[in-house]
Amino acid sequence: MKKTIIVLFILAMAIFLSGCQEQVTPEDRLAEYIEHWNNLEFGEMYEKYLNEGTKAAYGTDEFIDRQQKLHEDLGIENLEVTFTEAPEDTEWEQEQPADFPVQVSMDTLAGPVEFEETMTLLYEETEEAGNWFVEWTPSFIFPQLEAGDPVRISRQAAARGELYDRNDQPLAVNSTGRSIGVVPEKFTDDADKEQLAELLGMSVEEIDRQLEQDWVQNNLSQFVPLSKTSNDNTELLEQVLEIPGTMHQETAMREYPYGEALSHLIGYIGPITAEQLSELQEQGYTENDMIGRQGLERQLEDRLRGEDGMRIYIDKEQEQITVAEKQAVDGKKIQLTIDAELQQIAYESMDGEAGTSAAVDPETGETLVLLSSPGFNPSEFMLGMSGESYEELKEDPLMPLYNRFAQSYAPGSTIKPVTAAIGLEAGTLDPSEGLTIEGETWQKDDWGGYEVTRVHPEAPNPIDLNKALVYSDNIYFARQALEMGRSTLVEGLENFAFGEEIPYPLALQSSQISNDGNISSEGQQADTSFGQGQMLANILHLASVYQPFLTDGVMHEPTLLLEEEDAQVWKDGLVSAENAEILRTDLRNVVVDGFAQEANLENIPLAGKTGTAELKAAGEESGQENGFFIAYDSANPEFIIAMMVEDVGDNDGSAYVAGMVGETFEQFYQ
Known part of the structure; x- marks a missing residue:
């Protein structure tokens, strides 16, 4: 009976599962x-x-x-x-x-x-x-x-956005040129390879590296680009075609009309590297793309690049059927606050010397000039620079690849008007009160071996603020700094944005009071008052700190993109209208009566301040001198320009730089 029940249960479950x-x-x-x-x-x-x-x-x-x-x-x-x-x-x-x-x-x-x-x-x-x-x-x-229908994807390259200056002058624009290359299966003679390498300024090894790439070896009948040149380089193009297996074809290029003068600011584009491609492939980059490599070309890459168009289609024998299509979106046109003509003039005035310069509009904070000298030819990087040429640039003692406007330097005596403004506002400096200063050096009794040295001990006593600026008297400013006190000096410099990050689209080294932001001794306090010690200033910031003397106390945030809202107050209440007028008068006298005679122009009444900063290591009695001059047209202050030239010891110091700035004004306003 039990067996019968089990069998019936199994049959029932089977029927049930079959039904399911x-x-x-x-x-x-x-x-x-x-x-x-x-x-x-x-x-x-x-x-x-x-x-x-x-x-x-x-x-x-x-x-x-x-x-x-x-x-x-x-x-x-x-x-x-x-x-x-x-x-x-x-x-x-x-x-x-x-x-x-x-x-x-x-x-x-x-x-x-x-x-x-x-x-x-x-x-x-x-x-x-x-x-x-x-x-x-x-x-x-x-x-x-x-x-059997192939599915294909085609790419429509977006035009790269272009850069223009404030007056719509082209700074980085698209054009076409010629791509020079070879068809490997027809380019087999070693002697031809050597001849082509010489014509293109390349090594045979560089050509071999291009030809050994996997995509080349997989199809030896395709064109392999090696170099680029402009359309008007007809002599080179004709010489290349005399070599069997070579050819050239049209290619997109980038022109930099102001070349060296804007090279560090604008930068350049170049072929994307394997490392960059591995990071950016998901953003649509391919191995054939160009990418911003330096300067604003790199900083603004996302806006300049645009977005390539794409089309997915079924490639039938008689027709193409579009599956999806996205139109190309060209990169943005971006206009800078830069005045390219002024920048070109300032760059040429520096005559290839190692240094940097910046100019700002005192009423808006707009950057009109931002350069590093000497520059380089950005087109050479874009066209494909040979290893030999790159090594020459790297080994150049003037370091043309080094971006000096991004760095900070000891500002020397150019900081004295700022020290004066702090003392005037604190009420510790009476501009009409004269100090009696004797000799070339001065120290407090407990300073030991440290002394403050002045360059012009012939300055007639008593020395008031005007004379102190005209003769650039270090001792006067050291004594005024001690009079105002350490905390007042530090706080005053902080009010002028020392120790702050500079709000700017490009990374600039901040100006500093000292390595840790503090002043630890009276000797350091004295040094800081005339721009030495551990004080450093960025050239753009240095031009900006003179704005309050022209705006009755306002310093604007520096801007570089014309689309940015200008005249944004960075610092306010730095100097009263009365004290600003005192400083303006004295800065004009520096050029007329002082040691900036090279900038004392007949038709342009410049005002400004020179500065020389000595760079010496511990234990050295002397070192390299950098020369500075900051100036503006006192009758029509459209811009303030700051310029620094390295190693001016054999070139009449900061007066040498004053001459360059004077030439810049003359050329710009002629």
């Missing part, structure tokens, strides 16, 4: 299939859900491999597949196909793709049991895609 299997609907099977589809589980879809007819027509290479490769090549993301369910009372006949509308959406490199196709499921018996299976065609990848 019969209840599996095509809708259930499609839901499972789509879940695998959304998870990109193409192998699972192929093995368990495709009907026999589909598998006979399409192998795993067509279904699994192709879909995986298309997802990778086309950048397919956010795939979402759904289907429209059948009415609840639908009865499924195994002899009849089951059709469902299927909705597919995805994002691709060329934009979104959305479509709807009807998917059919057929009931088929298998060795295990009957079930519903998907009848698949390539149209479920993309509409109208058929077996």
